Amino acid sequence: MNYVKTLGAALLASVAFVSAAAACEVTLRSSDTHPEGYPTVVAVQKMGEMLEERTGGKLCIEVFHSAQLGQEKDTIEQTQFGVIDMNRVSLGPFNNIIEETQVPSLPFIFRSTDHMHRVMDGPVGQQILDAFSDHDLVGLxxxxxxxxxxxxxxxxxxxxxxxxxxKFRVMQSDIFVDMVSALGANATPMPYGEVYSSIQTGVIDGAENNWPSYDSSGHFEVAQYYTLNQHLIVPEVLVMSKTSFDKLSAEEQDIVRQAARDSVPVMRDLWQEREKVSEQRVRDAGVEIITDIDKTPFIEAMVPVYQKYVTSPKLQQMVADIQATE
Known part of the structure; x- marks a missing residue:
């Protein structure tokens, strides 16, 4: 039923493409749960500008932000079916679909954001992008x-x-459920858009997220204790429907891939700026920020999570490659 509803929303939303399509021969529909102005939204919009310029106006992108086309789980299905052309999603919701995405979603797998960048920009990152092709998607x-x-x-x-x-909300990923359970808390998977009201009404006690999401969602208004234990540095991924991708010529496909890569530094610059702004906004709101925390017990508690998910030689090698990346 949820899929039918979100499918209908996507089809209704497609009416908005009439004017955009008049300007371009092909307008790619892209989904994002984050609001207008969020770094991921702006990065895909910039990618659209690159496409329009590099294809002489043939290809454009229209970004439907703020979960206009549905929450992440539903939009993944729509993208696989070709109802949505492109999608910006956290790797978390893919964990139960594509096993390679489980590795960068493991708690404390990355030592820092810079370490994550080096890993995801290298062979391990490409290996994960390639894995999407078996699931009607193209990792960009x-x-x-x-x-x-x-x-x-x-x-x-x-x-x-x-x-x-x-009780903590987590993304709809078994890894995140087991992570919270290993820490002695109760995990409640739920869509991102339901978190504010669920905290407000006491259905859950809190959630876990980054500075910009904690800020832009307004969660800091109802959950005013923020502990910087930094248990996850999970990349987000931009994917395209294989159905939509295969409709493009080989030259256009190359242009799409390159424009996606060129949008990454744009996003990273915007992200760094947004983190600073969001942190200041949250601090100004009087939120209690807890930094005096020993991460060692948290890291040690993750041993059973790694034992459960890093079982195949392929995933074990990926973990080893990540740990060996300087």
């Missing part, structure tokens, strides 16, 4: 998703013991 590029940390409405979290019994 990786964007930043920032460092994710816990926030809640109940109390400051300074240790694993403080997490005991608390």
């Amino acid at each position: 590029a990786f964007y930043d998703g920032g460092s994710r940390s816990f926030y809640n409405s109940q109390r400051p979290i300074r240790s694993i013991e403080d997490l005991a019994g608390m």
